[in-house]
Amino acid sequence: MRSRSSKRAGRLAGLSLALLLASALLLSACSDSGAQDKQDQAVAPKTEAGNAAAVKEPEGFAFTDTMAPMGHSSGVWYELFVRSFNDSNGDGVGDLNGVTNKLDYLQELGIKGIWLMPINPSPSYHGYDVTDQYAVNPDYGTLDDLKRLLDEAHKRGIKVIMDLVVNHTSSKHPWFLDSAKGKDSKHRDWYTWAEDKEISLSSLGPSGQPVLHASGKSHYLGMFSQDMPDLNFDNPEVRQEMVKVGQFWLKFGMDGLRLDAAKHIYEDFQSSVDDPQTSVKNKAWWQEFRQGMDAVNKDAYLIGEIWDSMSVVGPFLDHALNSGFNFDLSKILLDSAKNERANEVGSTLNRMFTYFSKQSAGAFVDAPFLSNHDGNRVMSEVGSDPNHARMAAAMLLTMPGNPFLYYGEEVGMEGMKPDERLREPMIWAADRKSDGQTTWEAASSNGNTVSVAEQLKDPNSMFNFYKKLISWRYEEPALGDGGIAPFEIANEGVLAYGRVSGDTTLLVVHNLTATKQAVDLNANGEVPFTKVRFQSVDEGIALQGGQLELPPYSTVILQ
Ligand SMILES: [Ca+2]
Ligand SMILES: [Ca+2]
Known part of the structure; x- marks a missing residue:
């Protein structure tokens, strides 16, 4: 996977060649997108005004000629499942006041933004099937509690966004109950009924799953499940309503929205996956939504779940979303940590960001992450090896953009599929009956997890490791805002990449292995x-005349 150029000339020429290759690759990868997109991708990036424009580098050395412009990082974010996080009233169910009570904890970790998983009323434990978009789940508290959470977060310089489930509702939502009454009901066309639209009952979903579900003598579209009927975005009333919902929460004080299943607005069937109209219609909808949000708050942060490759993500960044979660990168980083093998992070991202920058006119902000509520927890994914988990974190937290942590990741919580095991109670204290501990389900994957209270006291804990790496980003803004460039090292166990912003050029080097490594x-x-700017370990790092020694499982940032 990892190509190496042994000659210096190869490295210097690498960028323009990489750009050409990227354009060619994108052209073939995006054969489904519109002609304008193709044209955009074929054009090499210009040095536009931006925070990562042309870089002055010492004579005889160059990472790249140009870095693709991108938007500013807002810091490190934290995805949080309210039900499992912290309980304020002793009923064992996490709640909004419980989150407020832990804002000081999040501030100490260095978190600048929280993503609240769904907080609307819902019949399920996870909340991704909403029954009222304008209310708060009574399990979690009230609108007043939410207001207080927002106020207290803002006092601490922490932004808050919430999950907005736009693609579908609960099958118990009043809109759907009305729609299901019959062809003359007011909300009939708010959902997709196979018989009304002459859709074949043998139609399957994007991954070949059944998506048409029986209701009386009719069948409705529910791409994810029969409990989650898809809203019909061809209906202008639906579009207006969902813009109104987004505006409601921004006016309420939310700093932005995490948009669930963003590509499934129009990717409903197997046939939609390869239909160029799917991308065109998705983009048009999210641009319309963006305009609606801009009318309330031009700074609203919109981040989408587009669980797909970069060629699919790109169009969503065109005057629509600020960020898409970087699913491709999470796989690369976890593989590198788990297998102690340097993958092509720098060149892959450099190519990806060139494309995203073009799509977004230099405005996109990447959103790297290791895991979320839909994937095995980092610690479990890397074989419960804390060294691997730390190296994964060290890579994540030296990536451009807004890194997202998943609650509990910072204390090494475990959890493998099924979903419930990925969403277990946060472990606050050694005494599992302490104040705030949620008990709505057993933390069965985390019997051995060292609690937050214990880790706060231990300078060598996973928590304090995360805290240290997060603090680097605020000491050196180039780690958040800068571009990324590949740096070849002829050692499979050592991963290096450049980070470049304005006049600042950094080299990040990770020893992913259990043995000491010396690299030239x-x-x-x-x-x-010439200078060690940051180091993840206290001892054993040496730099002299371009010779770098790295102890096992260590990260260094050179300047
Ligand atoms: Ca509670
Ligand atoms: Ca849909």
């Missing part, structure tokens, strides 16, 4: 890095 940074030409 000058192997392909002399490098200008």
Whole structure:
């Protein structure tokens, strides 16, 4: 997977070649997108005004000629499942006041933004099937509690966004109950009925799953499940209503929205996956939504779940969403940590960001993450090896953009599929009956997890490791805002990449392995890095004349 150029000339020429290749690859990868998109991708990026424009580098050394412009990072974010996080009233169910009570904890970790998983009323434990978009789940508290959470978060410099489930509702939502009454009901066309639209009952979903569900003598579309009927976005009333919902929460004080299943607005059937109209219609809808949100708050942060490759994500960043979660990157980082193998992170991201920058006119902000509520927890995914979990974190937290943590990741919580095991109670104290501990379900994957209270006291804990790495990003803004460039090292166990912003050029080097590694940074030409700016371990890192020594499982940032 990892290509290496042994000659310095190869590295220097690498960028323009990489750009050409990227354009060619994108052209073939995006054969379904519109002609304008194709044209955009074929054009090499210009040095536009931005925070990562042309870089002055010492003579004889160059990462890249240009870095694709991108928007500013707002810091490290934290995805939080309210039901499992912290309980304020002793009923064992996490709630909004419980989150408020832990804002000081999140501030100490260095969190600048919280993503609240669904907080609307819902019949399910997870809440992704909403019955009222304008209310708060009574299990979690009241609108007043939410207001207080927002006020207290803002006092601490923490932004709050919430999950907005736009693609579908609960099958118990009053709109759907009305729609199901019959062809003359007011909300009939708010959902997709196979018989009304002459859709074949043998139609399958994007991954070949059944998506048409019986209701009386009719069948409705529910892409995810029969409990989650898809809203019909061809109906202008639906579009207006969902814009109104988004505006309601921004006016309420939310700093933005995490948009669930963003690509499934129009990707409903197997036949929609390859239909160019799917991408065109998705983009048009999210641009309309963006305009609606801009009317209330131009700074609203919109981040979408587009669980797909970069060629699918790109169009969503065109005057629509600020960010798409980087699903491709999470796989690469976890694989590198787990297998102690350096993958092509720098070149892959450089190519990806060139494309995203073009699509977004330089405005996109990447959203890297390791895991979320839909995937195995990091610690479990890397074989319960804390060294691997730390290296995954060290890679994540030296990536451009807004890194997202999943609650409990910072204390090494475990959990493998099924979903319930990924969403277990946060472990606050050694005494599992302490104040705030949620008990709505057993934390059965986390019997051995060292609690937050214990980790706060231990300078070598996973929590304090995360805290240290997060603090680097605020000391050196280039880690958040800068571009990324590949740096070749002829050692499979050592991953390196450049981070570049304005006049700042950094080299991040990770030893992913259990053994000491010595690397010659000058192997392909002399490098200008003379100073250790940050290091993840207290001892064992040495830099002299381009010779770098790295102890096992360590990260260093050179300048
Ligand atoms: Ca409670
Ligand atoms: Ca849909």
